Amino acid sequence: MFSESAANGFEECSATAKWLLSKTEIRPLVGIVCGSGLGSLADILEDQIAFQYSEIPNFPKSTVHGHAGRLVFGMLKKTPCVCMQGRFHLYEGYSIQKVTMPIRIFKLLGVETVLLTNAAGGLNQDYNVGDIMIIKDHINMPGFVGIHPLSGPNDERFGIRFPSMSDAYDRELHQLAHGVGVELGYGDFLREGVYCVLGGPSFETIAECRLINKLGADAVGMSTVHEVIVARHCGMRVLALSLITNKAVLSYENQEKANHEEVLQTGRWRAEQLVKLFTTLVPRIPRGNNT
Numbered sequence: 001m002f003s004e005s006a007a008n009g010f011e012e013c014s015a016t017a018k019w020l021l022s023k024t025e026i027r028p029l030v031g032i033v034c035g036s037g038l039g040s041l042a043d044i045l046e047d048q049i050a051f052q053y054s055e056i057p058n059f060p061k062s063t064v065h066g067h068a069g070r071l072v073f074g075m076l077k078k079t080p081c082v083c084m085q086g087r088f089h090l091y092e093g094y095s096i097q098k099v100t101m102p103i104r105i106f107k108l109l110g111v112e113t114v115l116l117t118n119a120a121g122g123l124n125q126d127y128n129v130g131d132i133m134i135i136k137d138h139i140n141m142p143g144f145v146g147i148h149p150l151s152g153p154n155d156e157r158f159g160i161r162f163p164s165m166s167d168a169y170d171r172e173l174h175q176l177a178h179g180v181g182v183e184l185g186y187g188d189f190l191r192e193g194v195y196c197v198l199g200g201p202s203f204e205t206i207a208e209c210r211l212i213n214k215l216g217a218d219a220v221g222m223s224t225v226h227e228v229i230v231a232r233h234c235g236m237r238v239l240a241l242s243l244i245t246n247k248a249v250l251s252y253e254n255q256e257k258a259n260h261e262e263v264l265q266t267g268r269w270r271a272e273q274l275v276k277l278f279t280t281l282v283p284r285i286p287r288g289n290n291t
């Protein structure tokens, strides 16, 4: 049952981090994960050094359209950053340990703050396609049945056995992102809400959407939560944003169907605003004081 725990074990992650650090002089403080269709966020980095996932030792490969599969190091204003242009999902067949391995590598590279993005379906009836939701909390559905990135032996070099998740989403970073969003004039499409992760790859049935909406979720997706848990376990601060790429179907009268092309299209449409948000936000992130 625990045979996959080595996939994100300390030795494996250290070897990969060491390899990366030997190839670049950039020592990242901020780690960014690009969601579906949001790969252009990596373009904000200057003096880039990029690696294909396929050339990085122990790294998984991206298999999803809209996830380029490159790890990009670079500077944003004066902040050294590393950016995953493409993430891994459970539905690709990777173990949850492999899915979250890059987050531990972030930690071993020296990252203090992780900024995660995703594409998500809007369950909250007030939400519109193109809204940017600052995630304030999550519902970890796979976790309810024991599919959890921290299952297996705990390695104290990363963190404690029973980490708290009531403070998963950093409130200071949340305020900062909200303030920057308002300052940039995004108030009309800026939201805050609860993200629910499911395994995918099928989109939800109408009954499933109704259920998770009743449970308190504002948006639904197939990623991010596992990464957040692993980042918090090893003490990095987290800000996570969902781009509402489609409205979840909650009525049998509604003929619409979620599809990945629409998800990618919305990502391309909102990329410019997200780029501006990150470009303004990252230089203002406080350094140090990890929790």
Ligand SMILES: O=P(O)(O)O[C@@H]1C[C@H](O)[C@@H](CO)O1
Pocket: 034, 035, 036, 064, 087, 089, 117, 118, 119, 120, 200, 221, 222, 223, 224, 259, 260, 263
């Ligand atoms: O990586 P994210 O969570 O942004 O990707 C979402 C979930 C699925 O991978 C895909 C569905 O269109 O987009």
Ligand SMILES: Nc1nc2[nH]cnc2c(=O)[nH]1
Pocket: 119, 120, 121, 122, 198, 200, 202, 203, 204, 220, 221, 222, 245, 246, 247, 248, 258, 263
């Ligand atoms: N599970 C899920 N993931 C998404 N990613 C983008 N849109 C959706 C959606 O409607 N459902």
